[in-house]
Amino acid sequence: MECFDCGTTLSERDLLVACCQICGDPLLPDDLDALRAELGIAEAKPPEIINPIIESKPLEIPDAVDCPGCFTPLMGIDLEAWNEGSCNYCSEINPSPISKIESTSGKVDSEDSNLNTATKDIDEEKMIDHQNSLPFIINVGPSVGEIIHLPIGDIGRSNFHQILKDSWYKDHINRISSEHIRLSENYEIIDLGSTNKTYIDGLRISGTKSAQLNFGSDLNLAGNIQISRTDSSGSYPLIEHVETGIKWHIPVFKGDDAGMPKSWSQHLGRLTEDDHSESWYRMADLHLRAMGLDETFLSYISRRHMIISCEGDDIKLEVFEGKETPVGFPENPTIFPDDLTLSLKKNSFKITINQKSESN
Amino acid sequence: MVSLTANLIKPLAKCNQPLISKGGLNIIGDNENALPLDLLLVIDMSGSMSGDGERIVQQSVLFILDKLMGPNDKMAIITFSNGANLHMNWGDKNSNPAAFSAGGGTNFGSAINETLSCLGAYGIDSSRAGTVLFLSDGQGQKANDENVRTITEFGFTMHTIGVTSGADPTHLNQMAELARGFYYDAPGFDDALKAFSSIFNYGKTVAYAAPDLKIKIEDGVTISDLVQSPQGVEIAKGPLNAGTHEVSLSHLVVGMRGDLTFRINVDNVACEDNLLATFECIGGSSELRVKGTTDDTQILNASTNADVTLMTKTGQAAQLLKTGDKAGATRIITQIKTLEKTHPQASDVTKTLTDVSSMKNQGEILEGLGKLQTDKEGKTIRRED
Numbered sequence: 197m198e199c200f201d202c203g204t205t206l207s208e209r210d211l212l213v214a215c216c217q218i219c220g221d222p223l224l225p226d227d228l229d230a231l232r233a234e235l236g237i238a239e240a241k242p243p244e245i246i247n248p249i250i251e252s253k254p255l256e257i258p259d260a261v262d263c264p265g266c267f268t269p270l271m272g273i274d275l276e277a278w279n280e281g282s283c284n285y286c287s288e289i290n291p292s293p294i295s296k297i298e299s300t301s302g303k304v305d306s307e308d309s310n311l312n313t314a315t316k317d318i319d320e321e322k323m324i325d326h327q328n329s330l331p332f333i334i335n336v337g338p339s340v341g342e343i344i345h346l347p348i349g350d351i352g353r354s355n356f357h358q359i360l361k362d363s364w365y366k367d368h369i370n371r372i373s374s375e376h377i378r379l380s381e382n383y384e385i386i387d388l389g390s391t392n393k394t395y396i397d398g399l400r401i402s403g404t405k406s407a408q409l410n411f412g413s414d415l416n417l418a419g420n421i422q423i424s425r426t427d428s429s430g431s432y433p434l435i436e437h438v439e440t441g442i443k444w445h446i447p448v449f450k451g452d453d454a455g456m457p458k459s460w461s462q463h464l465g466r467l468t469e470d471d472h473s474e475s476w477y478r479m480a481d482l483h484l485r486a487m488g489l490d491e492t493f494l495s496y497i498s499r500r501h502m503i504i505s506c507e508g509d510d511i512k513l514e515v516f517e518g519k520e521t522p523v524g525f526p527e528n529p530t531i532f533p534d535d536l537t538l539s540l541k542k543n544s545f546k547i548t549i550n551q552k553s554e555s556n
Numbered sequence: 557m558v559s560l561t562a563n564l565i566k567p568l569a570k571c572n573q574p575l576i577s578k579g580g581l582n583i584i585g586d587n588e589n590a591l592p593l594d595l596l597l598v599i600d601m602s603g604s605m606s607g608d609g610e611r612i613v614q615q616s617v618l619f620i621l622d623k624l625m626g627p628n629d630k631m632a633i634i635t636f637s638n639g640a641n642l643h644m645n646w647g648d649k650n651s652n653p654a655a656f657s658a659g660g661g662t663n664f665g666s667a668i669n670e671t672l673s674c675l676g677a678y679g680i681d682s683s684r685a686g687t688v689l690f691l692s693d694g695q696g697q698k699a700n701d702e703n704v705r706t707i708t709e710f711g712f713t714m715h716t717i718g719v720t721s722g723a724d725p726t727h728l729n730q731m732a733e734l735a736r737g738f739y740y741d742a743p744g745f746d747d748a749l750k751a752f753s754s755i756f757n758y759g760k761t762v763a764y765a766a767p768d769l770k771i772k773i774e775d776g777v778t779i780s781d782l783v784q785s786p787q788g789v790e791i792a793k794g795p796l797n798a799g800t801h802e803v804s805l806s807h808l809v810v811g812m813r814g815d816l817t818f819r820i821n822v823d824n825v826a827c828e829d830n831l832l833a834t835f836e837c838i839g840g841s842s843e844l845r846v847k848g849t850t851d852d853t854q855i856l857n858a859s860t861n862a863d864v865t866l867m868t869k870t871g872q873a874a875q876l877l878k879t880g881d882k883a884g885a886t887r888i889i890t891q892i893k894t895l896e897k898t899h900p901q902a903s904d905v906t907k908t909l910t911d912v913s914s915m916k917n918q919g920e921i922l923e924g925l926g927k928l929q930t931d932k933e934g935k936t937i938r939r940e941d
Contacts, residue, residue, distance in 0.1 A: 200891065212852060213577055214565050214860045220576045220781075220819040222565050222865040226894045237856070495900050499933050518937060 197231050206231055263288055330383060332423040333443050335414065335479045336486055338362045341441040343426055350388065352376045356421065371418035383409045383425055392418035397475055411445040414475045420486050422479050433460060436546040438537065439493065440480045458508060464538070464545055465501035466494065496542040504547065511549070558585045558764070560842035562835050564820070565865060568858045571827035571848030576819070579844055580864035581835055583814035584932055587763040590810055591685040592628035595759060596674060596712070598667050600692035601635040606658035609693060612745040613656050616752040624756045625649035632674060638663055640670035646678060662696030668703045675710040685762030685807060686712030688735065689755050691748065692728065693719035704734040708804035711765045713737040717751045718919060719744065725919040729878065733789050736766055736806040738926025741919035758939065764808035770836040771801045776823035777832045785815040785867040786905065786928040786936050788874025812929045817868045822846070862899040863934065866892065870905050870936065874925050877913055885913050905936045
């Protein structure tokens, strides 16, 4: 194979740096593939992904626990007594006693423990207390777009292990600290000194001051678990990026007594006006990369692309000059549909404006 | 604030070996406000301009003063034939230029000398968009290249309008390139008014006036073939050796990106992170680096920078079109088309270059290339007037 520009026969040296080493002409991707084939060099392959083996493991009983009543380290027969019901020293009642412990090894009988674990999973599902929990949308992994409920209070990896059962999540959830964040009933978040950090809208939250999680914002725990706030009233428009399945609600200004109408606005482009990633784009990009999928199609959406907005009953779509206009927006809407899909060449957004009820 | 990003085709190279590669530099400014305009008209008033030429120049100047100029803009006029004179000194939109009168030969050299005198007396002000507009309908005595290039040192760029019933577009395009401007084609006198408006409108979008790019090149490294993409303007042929160099660029326009490509030769890549060159422009800077390694697999699997490839190929195609080599340009455009699979902006480049290459005459092609620009997202577009 010869260089397009100077006609020199190309070699492995040219292939290495993707340039002709005589004239500097860049080699195009097709040329590189052809040269690889000609030189007998195998194509670059992505690293192999080994799927985790899912095993049923018995509950691991710690060798020692501190009694919450008297703070005495309980080991051996003291631990057995604690596991069966109460502390030998202060009679503090164990809120989660475990029965059928082998008397010497301290390990759970495996057959019974499996049964216990299975029963416990079902019980935990049933036990989700929607009164004392808040709904979120999980926006990463196989359950992307689904609604989950997190308890109000201190939340850690065990909460997520209970909720997200797919094995894909296991390693990602393990990065979450045992007590990672504190969630209050008005969606205020405090990071509890987590090892792998907490981010809202890409900004790290730390310290004792709480940060508000608003509609349309993304909450990222430990890097790869990302969720966004959802709504049970159905009054906040819901957008889905169809190709990735990530969903989020648009914040709504609900008007005021002075006659200001209800209004909302959502930019459907990759970057904000001040060049930061839009929350939806950050979630879509992370979801694709975490799943090992090609994320480059997202770049077909321009950094500043289009804005869908509403004031009162007047819904408008503004496409920035020179950007691809989506299909699907009614030209002269008299009665605006409850949902619509804006389709670009490689991406589409499904917008549900009037939700009938919470989907879960 | 201006941000600069310099990249090679690949960030890795085999160490203890020489390297030849292509590099790209993106310059993005955040100034969204256009600068006030200083417009210097340099107008051919040789004998061939009598009649229609005089009339259209008079009309164009009055149109600019009445309709286009803003309260902070300024204009001056030089006329030339055998010699050159300052016809109207710098003034605002209320200026009243004397009538134009044509006669004599066409001496580009004296016109450029008078232009330099006028700019020298006016001084340098980087907060204003200095634009020289050179109009001729004839083939004059060639001006000294170095004198033409000096125009940029005053923070001005020079655009040329060729009334192609008599002018040589290639010659006028070369003059415009030397002064970092673009060529505009006016087949007849009546088209000149449109070209005047076009250049004026372009001048009213300038965010950074003819900025200087400082290049600090490390020992054992040379940079050559510095080309502004997508217009294919040759900024420096080189080679530029180790040391500090300064080159002038075209105006940076609001909302647009400045792209440069270059060839780089490295005598020996060390087995470490190698600093090759540092680029500085309007307060921003970027270092061009390559990491040397002995691991062939790592280099093979490193991704190539498709932006640099696309910018390089775009500049090559534009330069071939300027020389009239449509066949060569079409071959490059076909290459760029293969990038469409992997680069989202490649299809815009093929479309705009194909549009330009299909234009009827060389004057139109040169004007079409001058109107190409790249927005901040890397999309190549053709400026509309």
